Amino acid sequence: MINIVLFGPPGSGKGTQAQNLIEKFNLKQISTGDLFRHNIKNETELGTLAKSYMDKGELVPDQVTIDMLVDELKKPTQAAGFIFDGFPRTAKQTEALETIVQDVLGDKIDLCLALVVEDETLVGRLLKRGETSGRSDDADEGIIRNRIKEYYAKTAEVAELYKQQGKYVEVNGVGEISEISEKLYAEIEKIK
Ligand code: ADP
Numbered sequence: 001m002i003n004i005v006l007f008g009p010p011g012s013g014k015g016t017q018a019q020n021l022i023e024k025f026n027l028k029q030i031s032t033g034d035l036f037r038h039n040i041k042n043e044t045e046l047g048t049l050a051k052s053y054m055d056k057g058e059l060v061p062d063q064v065t066i067d068m069l070v071d072e073l074k075k076p077t078q079a080a081g082f083i084f085d086g087f088p089r090t091a092k093q094t095e096a097l098e099t100i101v102q103d104v105l106g107d108k109i110d111l112c113l114a115l116v117v118e119d120e121t122l123v124g125r126l127l128k129r130g131e132t133s134g135r136s137d138d139a140d141e142g143i144i145r146n147r148i149k150e151y152y153a154k155t156a157e158v159a160e161l162y163k164q165q166g167k168y169v170e171v172n173g174v175g176e177i178s179e180i181s182e183k184l185y186a187e188i189e190k191i192k
Helices: 014-025 032-041 045-054 062-073 091-105 119-133 141-164 177-191
Strands: 002-007 028-031 081-085 111-116 168-172
Touching (some): 032 045, 032 062, 032 081, 062 091, 081 091
């Protein structure tokens, strides 16, 4: 299996690139943001809880997010591996992911691919996405800036953990979508 963490701040293009990677390598994407939005749409208890954090641009509590991820990972799949998009977002989630992948799949995380984009570009992209996405967390610049703040406060340290394990690679997230994909493909080919 190939198990990849796709990493980067909000608006760095994780979702877009994940789409290309799943096709190229027959992977299954697990996006915690998408899973939360699915729960919000279906008005589940988990959705109501998640929404109260997401609408402020804050992270949903770790244990709630981890439990949801475990449920998703247990679903049978024919995929050749996983892309984790939007998870892990804290040090605690990073440790949990290692354990979960080991326990559920008998496997490990191979690589953390980080998309690098500077903050003002992120804000611009997210405001633009908000014009059409219907996402309440994209509609307001204050919420967007808070998401970026949360990223530096809680999520940036995830990169350090993968660096220590020698699994961290940065790719410039600005440019043509296909060019960025090619760079990501090349990094995955190296570890195959
Ligand atoms: P983006 O990467 O564009 O910020 P996501 O769809 O990944 O968007 O996440 C949207 C929101 O969902 C986050 O701001 C956060 O509130 C919540 N969320 C997603 N993943 C996690 C996670 N791993 N831990 C905690 N909260 C999360």
